[in-house]
Amino acid sequence: MGLLVSLPEGIPDMAWVLLLLLPTACLQAGNTAESNRKKFYGFxxxxxxxxxxxxxxxxxxxxYFxxxxxxxxxxxxFWRWKHYHGEYIYNSSSGFIHEHFKDRLILNWTQPQISGVLRILVLKKKDQTVYFxxxxLKTTKGMESFQSINGTQLTVTPAFRTITKSPSIVTSAVTTAGLEDIEGQSSPSLVSLGATVGVVVATAVLITPIYVMLTFLWWKKRPAD
Structure with a gap:
């Protein structure tokens, strides 16, 4: 039974570069292991x-192997999701892609490379799970297969959109609103004053002829000297 390895959490980027160089060293070590009749592989x-x-x-x-x-x-x-024995979502030989990931999976790998990258595009909330x-591969003694044990836990966070208004735009809007209020309606005090003046003028126009007529009649009826 071979030994499967899984990477610890929080590996820095530089460590990944070193790990990508590990397979060559492992293959060289494999020659020594072969003399001891031990098989090993890792992921x-x-x-x-x-x-x-x-x-x-x-x-x-x-x-490596x-x-x-x-x-x-x-x-x-091959790629699986959700758990170790979960559904296959990708197959490099047939080009199979799970319906959920249609047009969203890209595998950057070609034979006989022993490293690569899986890209998932247009992330969805339901993509949040573990990927294995x-x-x-075919050896001189037959087919062999192995898989990552722990896989990679993907966390998908919501995309929040923040809308901010420029202070100048807000100030302009408030100022414009104030001007529209002033232009759209007269001042209450001016309206009251205008109404009062109108009543006084109308009253003067009606009363003046009557007063003149009464004065004229009184003058004619007064006794002569």
Whole structure:
């Protein structure tokens, strides 16, 4: 039974570069292990990764083994989700992509590379789960396959949109609103004054002729001297 390895949480970027160089060293060590009749293989993925809803993420991976490959290794990369024995969502040999990920999965890997990257585009909330990479290959003694044990936990966070208004625009809007109020209606004090003046003028116009007529009649009826 071979030894499967999984990467610890929180591996820095520089450590990933060093880990990607690990397979070569492991293959060299495999020659020594072969003399002891021991087989070993390993797999590496980041423990956790996060992305924003609507954005995209990349899950890097690498693997190594001590088997001697056949002339035609027929290497294949598979991806599963949710749990170790979960549904397959990708198959590099057939081009199969799970319906949920239609047009959203891109595998950056070609045979005989022993490292690559899986990209998930236009992240959805339902993408939040664990992803496991699996490798199938042909050795001189037959087919072998192995898979990441812990996988990569993907966390998808909502994308919040913040709307901010420029202070100058807000001030302008308030000022304009004030001008519209002033232009749209007269001042209450001016309206009251105008109404009063109108009543006084109308009263004067009506009373003046009557007063003149009464004065004239009184003058005619007064006794003569």
């Amino acid at each position: 590496g993925q980041p423990t956790r990764i996060s992305g924003v809803q609507g954005g995209s993420i990349e899950i890097p991976f690498f693997f 001590s088997w001697e490959l056949a002339e035609d290794p027929q290497m294949k990369i 990479c699996r490798v199938h």
